[in-house]
Amino acid sequence: MWSGPRNISTALMRSWGSRPDAYVCDEPFYAHYLEHTGIEHPGREEVLASQERDWRKVVQWLTGPIPEGRTVFYQKHMAHHLLPRIGREW
Template structure:
């Protein structure tokens, strides 16, 4: 199973993107699988804290090894991650395995909306964590594609045509195979995309 990671800050249209991936029959999705371990490690106060602990695995090592990279029935697994959830001490394979891309959005559009949910803080927005993830992936020799969420919403086709979603060593060999593998759909009154991966790994 190929695991695809999306890393973003809150209110970056990542949920809509996750739902669009979920429309594929060969993709299963995980919605913020590291949320419980983040809440446990940071002590962040949330109204839904008890519900999260009751419904999700708290041990970050188990989440990475058994849930994110555990066995599955479909060809792909899409993980919607918030950058702040990558806490210290998680297994290194969280970043060394799988495919990763970063979804960014102008803070002008993030802060007013997110501030209505919880009091704003540097930790909860997670911009520094997003920069750290980008830097770490670059140092590993796997610089991630960076997608602007607002560009994606306005013009999803152009945004994902830029996105070469394959291994660095083979992407040029497969470039001709990476044709327009995008299906546009309307979901919850915003434009979402479904990116088809099947020919990239043929």
């Protein structure tokens, strides 16, 4: 799901996350976004240290097998995290 700030995206993500067959990921391009924009957000250093920054690796993970053997892969994306440098072919 592609979303924007301040709407029901987190509620939807939590709803999908309550399903035993669903794997949920939250804003997978966030670290790349923070690294390449220089924006100071709360928890910036923790995000940069714990999440993948290479958008190509993120795309590979997002389009690969669903983690943990689940059958549903719910991806919560923020539209503004999709920087112009990120390919759209995936």
